Amino acid sequence: MAGRRGARSGRGWDALPPRSSRHPSDEHPPGETPGGERERGNVPARRRRSSPGGYPRGDREGSAQPEQSESELAREICLRQLSVRPRTRAELAKALARKEISEEVIAEVLDRYDEVGIIDDAAFARAWVSSRHHGRGLARRALANELRQHGVDAEVASEALESLDDEDEAATARALVDRKLRTTHGAPEAVFRRLVGMLARKGYPAGVAIRAVKDALAARDAEAAEFADQIDADALADESSDPG
Template sequence: MRDLSSGSDEAGLAPVRYLSEARSASSGVERSSARSARTTGPRFPQADETPRAAAPRSPDTADEPREAEPVTAEVSDATITSFSGISLGADEPANEPEVVERAVVEQRVLRALSRKALSEKEVRALIAENGLEGPEVEEIVDRLTDLRYVDDRTLAEELTRRLSEGKGQSKSAVGRALSARGIPGDIVSEALDEIDDGEERRVAFEIAEKRARQMGSLDAQTLERRLSGFLARRGYPGGLVRDIVSDIAKRRPSGAAGPRFR
């Protein structure tokens, strides 16, 4: 009988190992492979590494099964979903224009009116700036005028009082200011009719006299020149300016002349 425990066979057969020894050796190889994989990890191609071309297949291997190649799917606009969760279909434009809501525009106009009185022309311009067009513009303006939120006649009267009495502007300067706000000409004429010649002269004399008291140290010639420019810048006509300046100069005390300035 052959000794199965010996390491070789007289007939040249390979040595026989017990089952436990074979399992131990196999486990050792698996553990070594696992440690190697954990240490090195999977290898990824570097950014500057040129991919190697696949070796050509010989005629002898043409019938051998080939590895499945990865399939790259093309992504179209129909499969893209925006951040808002709205899916863009194939027949839907990617850049859809913003829809202007009438209620939003009305609220913006009301906020503007709460800060400052506006004319009808200014309200129309504000609505157009917010992107609303067509018949809805006139509908909003008509509604605001019916509610008296917009009233060109009232606005003209208030501006006339503030510019004439408060800021001392002339009748012509007030008319230009009202026209610049888009108030119709007939309403401007009605508002200016409240300023008669006597009222305009009174306002001009009051602001000129107040200004003259602030220039008490000037000589008569310099005072007249500066008062004339002061009234002219507020739109008063030349004849009225000369009359008022002459009147103020006569009322000035004789000893009030100071140093002369050019």
């Protein structure tokens, strides 16, 4: 019995397992952190991720871009404006002034753009006249007003408007009236006033507008033709142009 008790008191089947003398951190392989990352020297991996000097990546001293010059900013503004549609020199100058670009830099940048043909007011005016006349049916008077609003010089605008003559205006006015008549209904007198007003808003002189509508009504039907016969286009045009 004594021997058996002695056996039990020793390292037998019921003996407590020996306590490990290893530290919990020793359970990981040498040189590896609990997260599975290896160390180099005495610097843990997590600490090595920080940039030298404590700066976040991409924010180190010396990585900032140099400040943009006023000329570079002016060119950038112009290119953004021109990417939307062609602009006149006056439009670009106004856009630069709104951004507080100095007059000296504005003149310098726009002079250079003039030299290389990036801006060309004469070409702008010609394209504008062609597009707005054929696309919207605008007459010379309305086109001249639009070019003035875009800052085109009066002489340059006049040269562009020379591409349209009286015959062009008369033909365009008649085409506009014919197209509008397809969807316009009512008494001939009301239709007449409505269509003459439409042409006037597009810049057509009173004589051109009245004649275009009269001729279109004469070709429409018997009732409209009878009304058209009573219209004295010249007298109405004189009344419209009389300032009194």
